[in-house]
Amino acid sequence: MKHTARHFSRMAGLILTLAAVFPAGCDRRSSPGKIGNQPPDLLLDLGNKAIIQLVWIEPLQLYVGQYEISNKIYRRFQPEHNSGRHNNLDLNQDNQPVVNVSWNDARQFCQWLTKNHGASGARPCRFRLPTEKEWETFAACGQEQEYPWGPDWPPPKKWNYFGRENPESAPKLDRNDGFRVSSPVTQSGQNAWRLFGVGGNVWEWCEDTDGPSSKSRIFKGASWADCNPYFLKLSRRSSNSPDSRYLNRGFRIMADSNNSGGEESNRPESD
Numbered sequence: 001m002k003h004t005a006r007h008f009s010r011m012a013g014l015i016l017t018l019a020a021v022f023p024a025g026c027d028r029r030s031s032p033g034k035i036g037n038q039p040p041d042l043l044l045d046l047g048n049k050a051i052i053q054l055v056w057i058e059p060l061q062l063y064v065g066q067y068e069i070s071n072k073i074y075r076r077f078q079p080e081h082n083s084g085r086h087n088n089l090d091l092n093q094d095n096q097p098v099v100n101v102s103w104n105d106a107r108q109f110c111q112w113l114t115k116n117h118g119a120s121g122a123r124p125c126r127f128r129l130p131t132e133k134e135w136e137t138f139a140a141c142g143q144e145q146e147y148p149w150g151p152d153w154p155p156p157k158k159w160n161y162f163g164r165e166n167p168e169s170a171p172k173l174d175r176n177d178g179f180r181v182s183s184p185v186t187q188s189g190q191n192a193w194r195l196f197g198v199g200g201n202v203w204e205w206c207e208d209t210d211g212p213s214s215k216s217r218i219f220k221g222a223s224w225a226d227c228n229p230y231f232l233k234l235s236r237r238s239s240n241s242p243d244s245r246y247l248n249r250g251f252r253i254m255a256d257s258n259n260s261g262g263e264e265s266n267r268p269e270s271d
Helices: 005-015 103-117 132-139
Strands: 042-045 051-057 062-065 125-128 203-209 217-220 238-240 254-257
Touching: 062 132, 103 125, 132 203, 132 217
Parallel strands: none
Antiparallel strands: 042 051, 051 062, 062 254, 125 254, 203 217, 217 238
């Protein structure tokens, strides 16, 4: 269903006070820049009770996914997807973050979402992966700090890393976060900008390549399988081929105005 500019104008007064649900689109709105007086969260209804919630991030002038993309949401794009198991522990529950997805998969999900849910009057929306710089900005809430949660060590208990909850004989954090593998996306450490899972739970694919001559794509944020302080730092840059898939790597999305003037190529990349 397409929203006409006239219809969208009539809705403007409502969406300034209520979270807006756009079954087939979104709209980028400017913010006054005051905490508590920002544009409402953006909700995308994909059907079958699968809803993506995005939060307005003022310094970026962009919407950012409040949560990592879950299995339930990803299966609206690929119904047969299975995130798998690790040591007989389930990674495939609806509310867990989708894993076993490549950068190519994540990019194609964004293209599918833009095509099917990005139209909104005269200001269409494009969904994409964040750049490394954007990821570091929203993960650190715009601050200069060493870790996503702040300057202190160890991480807070609700941030999902490899700790005492795991019986394996291996280095681990001296605390129990309650999840041996990935947690539900709504239960993995929340930062001050209301974003969950920007540290731990799963690594997140970013748009960037790892250098001008590289085809490898960057991922950030560490995961449930990590405990080394070096990997948990905001500055940590990891990368792999765009067709690689792992049990502790997923993604989140961003939304901006679709001013590119044309569709992105659907051709995947590979080494």
